[in-house]
Amino acid sequence: MSNGNGTPLKYTTTCQLCGFQLIDHPLSIEANGKPDERIRKFIAALMKHLEKKHPDASAQIQQLWQFFLGFLSIGQFKTEDPNLVRGMLAFGAQLRNMVKLPPIPDADIEGAAAALGFTMDDPKREPVIAAMKNVRAYYEGTLQKPAAPEAQKPLVTL
Ligand SMILES: [Zn+2]
Numbered sequence: 001m002s003n004g005n006g007t008p009l010k011y012t013t014t015c016q017l018c019g020f021q022l023i024d025h026p027l028s029i030e031a032n033g034k035p036d037e038r039i040r041k042f043i044a045a046l047m048k049h050l051e052k053k054h055p056d057a058s059a060q061i062q063q064l065w066q067f068f069l070g071f072l073s074i075g076q077f078k079t080e081d082p083n084l085v086r087g088m089l090a091f092g093a094q095l096r097n098m099v100k101l102p103p104i105p106d107a108d109i110e111g112a113a114a115a116l117g118f119t120m121d122d123p124k125r126e127p128v129i130a131a132m133k134n135v136r137a138y139y140e141g142t143l144q145k146p147a148a149p150e151a152q153k154p155l156v157t158l
Helices: 037-053 055-074 082-098 106-115 125-140
Strands: 011-014 021-024
Touching: 021 037, 037 055, 055 082, 106 125
Parallel strands: none
Antiparallel strands: 011 021
């Protein structure tokens, strides 16, 4: 593969803990296929670096790996054990926090409202946009819950 200048295309992968760099040709990762030998060697080099230079991070990865095996295994069962259910939910939340999705721009939400047929002068357009922004905030973990309404006073006091 070339970058158009006749130079073979290579990418740099940088350790976020120390700046160590690996430079390699593009790797192809098939979502459903087995990792090929080049990827296995590349990952093995990353793991070797972590084990040697960052043993704490390496140990944490090993621990997460064990949790992930448990998560995948338990996920094949239904359980009544509330501790297992809580643990599954907590690990799932941890996984979601590790995978940061790109934020949904306001323009996409407004476009979705337009696609639903809400015109600019439709009085229901803004509430629909606000509801979609709330859903976005919920999934981004930034939803500001409104203060609980004051307890309603009885209309008639005796
Ligand atoms: Zn490093």
